[in-house]
Amino acid sequence: MIERANAVLVLEDGTTFHGKAIGKIGKAAGELAFNTGMTGYQEVFTDPSYLGQLVTMTSPHIGNYGTAEPESESKSMQCAGIIIKKFSEVASREISDSSLQEFLEENNKVGISDVDTRALVRHIRSKGAMNAIISSVDSDSIESLSEELKNVPSMEGLELASKVSTKEAYVLPATSEESTLKVALMDFGSKSTIAKCLNERGCEVKVFPMDTALEDLLAYNPDGFMLSNGPGDPAAMTSSHQLVKEIIDTNIPVFGICMGHQLIAASQGLTTEKMHQGHRGLNHPVLNHKTGKGEITSQNHGFVVSRSSAEGNDNIEITHSHLNDNTVAGIALKDKSVFSVQYHPESSAGPHDSRYLFDDFIANMNSNKKS
Structure with a gap:
């Protein structure tokens, strides 16, 4: 068993959790989110x-199977930073190329383990999403961390997509035998x-900033x-609202996922709202209103x-709804070949129930190309 330094998690409402340091020694702050x-x-x-x-992470054991380069998104x-219950220093999978500890260190990331994640998640579900700070620095006190936390910006109104968008366009060739789109x-x-x-569906993809x-x-x-x-508040991305509107006005088929879904909505005059604690996990039930079928x-x-x-x-058709809280999970424009969903049909990780949406997009492009 590796001896690890003490660490602390301080929430903006003053709630504090003590645990052990994982990853690099240091501190990290941001909005608390949980994935099931x-x-x-x-x-x-x-x-x-x-x-x-x-x-x-609400799963009680994290790190068991290490990391493998092809599985990074x-x-x-x-x-x-990351917050977990039980941390595995051992990577027990033949194809793993590093342990999670090594992965955290390589990426210069801070984490905390041995936290009662069930209690933490219940707190977030009750009080709503809030900022927090992790520290494994000996000299940091709860009071000093609480002061630092006051300077961490709220996710609401924060534009973050520009920090992760590619700076240069690049092409990813089709991997199927026939490339037609x-x-x-x-x-x-x-x-x-x-x-x-x-x-995989025969599309050459050019990724643009x-x-x-x-x-x-x-x-x-x-x-x-x-x-x-993408990350951040879609309402803060006004220049992207205009660009997406221009893209839609070309009458070329459009498919949006998550942030893309929200930007399509904003481009048509719809509004977005900050959720109480968000949806993050692999088992969210969605109803497809067109087929009457449920999707995980x-x-x-x-x-x-x-x-x-x-x-x-x-001009908006609500095509999908989240079955837990009836939030909008998908829309389509009635007068354009444009649709979007609030979830991840590519999954990874997760179920493949919704990958048919890529096939629908392919069909839209082929139909538009013929006409």
Whole structure:
């Protein structure tokens, strides 16, 4: 057993949890979020949508199977820090290339273990999402950490997508035998599996920075636009609202995921709302209103499209709803080949119930190409 330093977690309402340090010695602050997935911790930690957040994993054992490079959703860990119950120093999987401790150290990330994560999650569910700070620095006191925490910005009103969007455009070729379609993927903090799902379906994908001008996007001559997931408050991204509106007005098919979904909504005059504690996990039930079927989905978001604003727009069809709280989980434009969902159809980790949405997008592009 490795002897580990003491660590502390301080919430902005003064609630304090003591535990043991994992990862590097130091401190990290951000909005508290919790993920209920029983697997897929590496995919969670490397998802750019978690930028600026301290992620609490509710599964009691984390680190058991180590990490493997192909399972990362971006080039590095994106969350600010991690909070877990039982930490495994041993990676008991043949294909792992490092332990989670090594992965944390390589990514210069701070974490805390031996925390009663059930109590922490119950607190967040009751009080709502709030900022917190982790520290494993001996000299830090609860009082000094509470003072530092006052300077951590609220997630509401925070634009973060520009911090994770690619700076240069790049092409990912199709991996199936026949490549017939070209997709322009707007990178607001995209998970790598989104492009892989398109590549597997015969699409060449060109990933563009989020501030790319429409004329430069159209110069690629895309058959469709994919609007990716990403971190932060969609309401703060007013320039992206306008760009997405311009993209939609081209009449080229569009598919949006999470942040992309929210930006499509905002471009049509809908509003978004900060949620009490968000949806993050691999088992969220969603109803498809078109088929009447339920889907188990992978989700990660702290903002949601206002149902009243969606219902008040005659050109918006609500296609999916979350069965736990009836929040809007998918929309489509009635006069355009544009649809979006509030969850992750590419999953990774998670169930594959919703991957048909990529096939629907392919069908839309082929239909538009023929016409």
